[in-house]
Amino acid sequence: MNPVIPIDQLVDRVMAELERKLAPSNAATAQTAKTANPMPDIAAALPEVAESITDGERIAHVPDPKWEEGLGELLASTPARIGVWRCGTRPLTKEVLRFRCDHAAAIDSVYGTVDSSLLDEFGLFTVETRFGNTENYLKRPDMGRIVTDEGVERIRSRCAAKPQVQVVVSDGLSANAVEANLRDVYPSLMDSLQAYGLSAGTPFFVRGGRVAVMDPIGDILQPEVLVLLIGERPGLVTSQSMSAYMCYRPRRGTVESDRTVISNIHRGGTPPVEAGAYIGTVLKKMLEQRTSGVNLEL
Amino acid sequence: MKLAAAAFGRTFQFKDLKEVMAKANEEKSGDQLAGIAAEDAKERMAAKLVLADLTLGDIREHPLLPPETDEVSRVIEEAVNEKIFAEVRNWTVAELREYLLAQSTGNEEIRRISRGLNSEMVAAVAKLMTNLDLVQAASKIEVTTHCNITIGQRGILAGRAQPNHPTDSIPGMTASLYEALSYGIGDAVIGINPVIDSADSVKAILATTKEIMDKWRIPTQNCVLAHIKTQMKAIRSGAPADMVFQSLAGSQDGNAAFGIDVRLLDEADELIRREGTGTGPNLWYFETGQGSELSAEAHHGIDQVTLESRCYGLARKYKPFIVNTVVGFIGPEYLYDSKQVIRAGLEDHFMGKLQQLPMGVDVCYTNHMKADQNDMDNLAVLLAAAGVNYIIGVPMADDCMLNYQSTSYHDIATLRETMRLRPAPAFEQWLERMGIMENGRLTKIAGDPTIFM
């Protein structure tokens, strides 16, 4: 236990505070001061940007709601598209277009690619799976689990074998997710490895990868644990969501339930920097318990 | 059993019924991924030709998955009425199609004959039908069910309110539910997919939906779509559930991957009858979808249409209140584009209805499929024409928890207006009392969720 303040001093401080608050005049000032100075408006500090339909604030369109204030409360309680109103039985034009814009962003992230300068920033070299093209990637997930012969060769020649922790990044179903989150997740992950005294092998990027590409990579490099940071299937709320799949000694034949996953990593969901910091904790436990997935106690 | 056909100047020979069934399917990426699809359009037609001439007896005598090793097969086999089967065993699949489409064949005739069919025969006939065939045959079949209210009558289109929330926030779910009710949606069920699969969480959601139903005297039923074991735990601890829910697969090991078997379903059935809050007699909600067996590597080389039909054979045992196929949720490796999704939606609806199930469809897609909201509009209209019992209502069709797109509250309201369909009668009376609907049309206040605050 750390040094404890003598109880007398503590009591004095608590009581000083208490008396200050109990005194009528002070209490009055304290209270009005709080009312008059609400939380600083953080939006005001942000630079002004042109209004965009895709990131504009949600507003209710119900023209004559029974309870105006209640409507705001409903909207604040969910990201669902409610309070949108209608023309006849159809939605209003702006809402339809907003929906289509979000869908467009999602589609583009499936068919996009990760900028090579981002990969260079973290010294990630690239290997490919046998996905061929996006259409084939979507129809044949099995191809996204097989690294090309050239890729296998590159992994063998460039990576340290039998690392304690192997980190792999892949575009998966959203290149956009990698672009949006790698700068936060990756260094935070590396810090967490350091904090737990874990050592990492040579990281690389897999183009056209699926989750189970972890297994053949496990066969090649034989890491103790492997982390795959991979783009998730995009939704309309965000096309930038990433997952971290972790597995103790992944090998061919590893089953889904042997993998531990953290999903929904993006700035509006699981905070990327916190997710990265937590990965080290999970890996440490995998190494201690020599297991992962449903058998891992977190 | 004749497994060869002469066509296009050559003979196509198939090695067994399984291969014929698979290759007779319309193109599906899932069958291609499984490596069982027809090589090309000609082989597909050859398989259809062979299938058309097979008898229903051939199909029953050559089980794709023997009842001795698969309990789903057993459930289906045990349900066949031998007398009725004997009447039709020499019919070819082609004749079955023509019987179903004949003007002289109506709801009563189909209901009778359905008792002599197994799920494979139903799948077989679907493979020979065009999209419009599937619409017309299904539209003849009326399956009404009753939990707290009756749905499924001719001329009725019900909607499931699906007010999901990404963190299971009770106020957030309530907000989306108010919006649904204000558009006249929620007569099929107030059904929520939870993020957190714990009995406490399920109980809290059930209690909240029940409270809202009680407060506003809403004639409908509630359900939380957690795993069946979690629901059972919640019900045993006093949660008010009108129905129980489970996803089904068409093979025993497919169900094992869902963590269920017939014994567990029987146990849940007994529990909901004893401790559920629904009036009944229909107290189940099942969901299915083509491709789930392949994804669990539990398909046994059987095509996804046939396996889907087998899900319905299993579902039938429990006399569900509602069943729906989540047709476009599974992803492009099973249904690649809108054409495949639309086909699958019509097939599933028909196959379920022919097995006397109260079919709804989750008309939906994910963002990595080649489909968009226009395709959902199309499929929804086709299904409304086919007499679908209900479809799914999600705010603006965008499910912010499951991250896929379905049909919206607006869509259901629009289908009702354009196709002259009505909400379930008991629910419509309530909508009128609330002033949300008048003479089957939404009123001025419809679409204002704050009327429930």
Place this chain on the structure above:
Amino acid sequence: MVRQTEERVTKGTQPPASAEDRWITSVGIDIGTSTTKMIVSRLKLARTSGALSLPRYGITERLLAYQSPIYETPLRTGDEVDAERIWRILEREYEAAGIRPAELKSGAVIITGETANKKNARQILHLLAERSGDFVVATAGPDLEGLLAGKGAGADDRSRAAREAVANIDVGGGTANAAVFRRGKPAGTVTFHVGGRLIRLDAFGTVEGVSPSLRPWLNACGYRLEPGRKASFDLLQELCLAMSRDMLDCLAGKAAASRESVAALLLGAPLEPMPVLEEWTISGGIGQLMDSPKPSNVEEAAVHGDIGPLLAHSLKEQAGSYPAIRLGRPAQTVRATVIGAGMQTTEISGATVFLDAGLLPIRNLPVMKVDLAPAMLQRSESLEDLLERTMREGASLFGSEASPPFALAISGLQQAGYAEIQRLAEAIAGSYKRSFPGNRVFAAICGEDVAKALGQALERRFGPSPKVICIDQIRVDLGDYVDLGEPISGTMVPVVVKTLAFHRGEEVTDG
């Protein structure tokens, strides 16, 4: 199940992972002007995030496990409590409840009403710190008392179903603490010099004592009451009704706080603007007396030796006479405060935090607050200036001898990425080492879910000393004191936030 995995094939759910429930035991003790009581509650901790999210736990159920009888508060002289006798009561009650103080993970003692003075608080604090569970501590103040009673009486819940505000007025021996809730959130508190024991009577209506705190109001209204003189039943009744009317008029927004008699009744500031009320409930000892038969003469009125029964019925009559405000039934009356204290004060931190279990628990840690704007996180210099000032201010307010001297509450990190966290850690580490050289522990409480990342970043900069405690998803403010409990499962910390001054709109909501 599950949302948003890279490959997902069914909308249905997978078999549930076995999640064991964890329970913690919490105690509430209320030492008031006239009565003392305690309760034991069991708080259920359950995972509130999905299997694929970062772990997050919350209190999902609060069960009342035990409630003590109501004891008369043992007094030594006048308003001075007899701490020894209180301890004996508590010992007996702990035993009756079947708990050992060591099992207590959380809870609060609240010293209320006129007993809430420095001398009493000090005695009880000492007593409990030495002999009771490591985590049971004292706190006080009419704002908090009113809030706790409001929660214990269920006014926060009732307000969720109401459009306008709901008030609970907890009326005890010496004060009436009103807490106003709107849509489930506290909107404010007001305290009045209204209570059953402010005028003490013998069985024949002879005035035995008048509390000095009531004198200004009596004077403003022109009532003359002298100890030793008889007061008529009619006068007492009229007086109680007038007192009730002044208080309720004020709460109903029907009387300005400047009305002389209202001002004399107010303790501290009125609530301005007063929210429109739809319902009120009355808890406390007086709330309970509202259910007893109405006294019809002085003997019946003075059955407890004070004006309590008369006040209760005056309040009941008066509270029912406002057409727009419903008089509701509270969930609890006499135990509302203690139940609020025992059941509603504990929160649970996020489950991805950074800590050294050996450093916990820490009691009565004052809070220093820093609000960050996103723009500020972009500029190292202004960030460093701000932290430098904050640390210096903290040192002057709370001294620098304790380790840690305070908990640094950090808000505004919603959009913080890796670079921002590093910049912040740099600024904190530098300024902390300058203001508190040689200090061995640093503690931070973040509003947003970033504690593990920030903790790791700080540790890299601090090295072996100071050690870092960094927790998150708890909202605190300057002027609060916090108790950080022993970690549960090594991953999260129960926190009791003691708010000495009421602050507005600080409740964290869903979503």
